[in-house]
Amino acid sequence: MKLSTKFMTRNDCYKAGRKITPKGIMIHSTATPGVMAATWFSRWNKSYQAGEINRQVCVHAFVDDKEAWQYLPWDHRGWHAGGTANNTHIGIEICEPGGFSYSGGSNMVGYNVAKNEAYFRKAWQNAVELCVLLCKKYGLTERDIICHSEGSRRGIASNHADVMHWFPKHGESTDTFRAAVRAALSKTKVSPDVSASLQVGDVVEVKASANTYYPGGAAIPAWVKTDSYHKVTQVISSGKPVVKGGKTCVLLGKSLDKKSGKESPGIMSWIDVGSLVVIVSKAKEAKTSKENNSYYRVQVGAFSNKENAEALLKRVKAAGFEGYIKFD
Ligand SMILES: [Zn+2]
Numbered sequence: 001m002k003l004s005t006k007f008m009t010r011n012d013c014y015k016a017g018r019k020i021t022p023k024g025i026m027i028h029s030t031a032t033p034g035v036m037a038a039t040w041f042s043r044w045n046k047s048y049q050a051g052e053i054n055r056q057v058c059v060h061a062f063v064d065d066k067e068a069w070q071y072l073p074w075d076h077r078g079w080h081a082g083g084t085a086n087n088t089h090i091g092i093e094i095c096e097p098g099g100f101s102y103s104g105g106s107n108m109v110g111y112n113v114a115k116n117e118a119y120f121r122k123a124w125q126n127a128v129e130l131c132v133l134l135c136k137k138y139g140l141t142e143r144d145i146i147c148h149s150e151g152s153r154r155g156i157a158s159n160h161a162d163v164m165h166w167f168p169k170h171g172e173s174t175d176t177f178r179a180a181v182r183a184a185l186s187k188t189k190v191s192p193d194v195s196a197s198l199q200v201g202d203v204v205e206v207k208a209s210a211n212t213y214y215p216g217g218a219a220i221p222a223w224v225k226t227d228s229y230h231k232v233t234q235v236i237s238s239g240k241p242v243v244k245g246g247k248t249c250v251l252l253g254k255s256l257d258k259k260s261g262k263e264s265p266g267i268m269s270w271i272d273v274g275s276l277v278v279i280v281s282k283a284k285e286a287k288t289s290k291e292n293n294s295y296y297r298v299q300v301g302a303f304s305n306k307e308n309a310e311a312l313l314k315r316v317k318a319a320g321f322e323g324y325i326k327f328d
Contacts, residue, residue: 001129002067004038005216008045012073013058015047018077025131026081026089026142026151027177028059029162031106034098037062037069044071063096063128065122068130074137077178082158090134094127094163106161114171120170124177131181137243142178142185150174198250198273202232203280206252210275215245217270225265228255229279231266247272 008014032061035043040062046052059080061070071177072078080091092199097119099112131145149164151157167173174317198204206225224230233253254263 001063001126003061003130003133004067005070006041008041008058008071010045010047010052010241011058012048013079014058014072014076016077019075020087022074022090022134022138022140023088023132024085024090024140024146025092026085026159027094027127027131027145027147027163027174028080028091028092029094030062030096031102032160033096033102037064037067040093040095041069041071050240051058054313059091059093061091062093063130065097065119065126074134081148081151081156082160083151085146085156088156089146089151090132096122096166097123102230106165107150108165108169111169117170124170124172124180128180128184130159132184133246135181135185136246139240142182143196145174145178145181147174147177180305191217197281197283198232198235198276198278199282200232200235201282202278204232204276205227205229205250205279206271207275207277210272210284212242213269214247214249214272214273217245219241221272222272224255227258228257228264230255231263233268242270244270244288245272247274249273250276270282 008159030040044053044058048056057079060072060076060078061068063069074090077086078089078091079086080093081089097116099115101109115121131142135141135144141250146154147164148157148160148223164174164175167177174212202215206220208225210220210225212218231254232250236252241288243249244252249272251270252267254266256263
């Protein structure tokens, strides 16, 4: 799925600037036949206050059969639910295909299921993939996904029928959508987890091939790669690995000059662990030093007589050594 980002900065919802901690995803469909994801930008990047649009509405993303467009930061409070779900849920609108009209609110008139099946499958797949991405980003599961009509039944959204006025025409439902997200989540294994082996205090080098700190993140200046090693200063946040741009990241604090080894305050940037080469591993050091601490036993005598053995043990202890008698 191709995901592009362009924030609706003129929309009053964007300007309100309220942040949320995403606890779930609400799936909508547009009820606007034939208007695709990219087109919604010019439709909604307008100010209600300035009288440019007659609705106070904004959603995090639109998805169609070809792509997804993100129009609000994921942790920005959207205006999509018409209820308290705005405080907790990321809103995703699935664009509906053209060639039909609406009557009586949510009644699709002249909707050709066979003709629209291919469109539906692709848009569905893109919506599933976007949900998988967001679930991973915010530690959510398919159980945290609801559609607008379910939100309405729970009393956290306005009385709209989407997406259950549409999905059943293609033999699907919000339940089967959740099942598809669940299946996709179990298939997408987290990349071999380098973070599990990275610890605070490890010294790493940033790979020359790394261009940005993580997908969608800032560009990495050349000196960060060429002149310095970096110390890992944080690997988890709120008990979880930190994921940015879909990648597990660690925080790099102090920098170490590659030539002099001199420590400086460092870059304090989160970076995709896939962009790192481990130079000094705390875990390996600990293992090695443990091995070095292992005891060597020296036998100082072999006796057939117990008293003689005990006499020698006394002398060994008097000399300041730990000792014991072993019976063969
Ligand atoms: Zn809706």
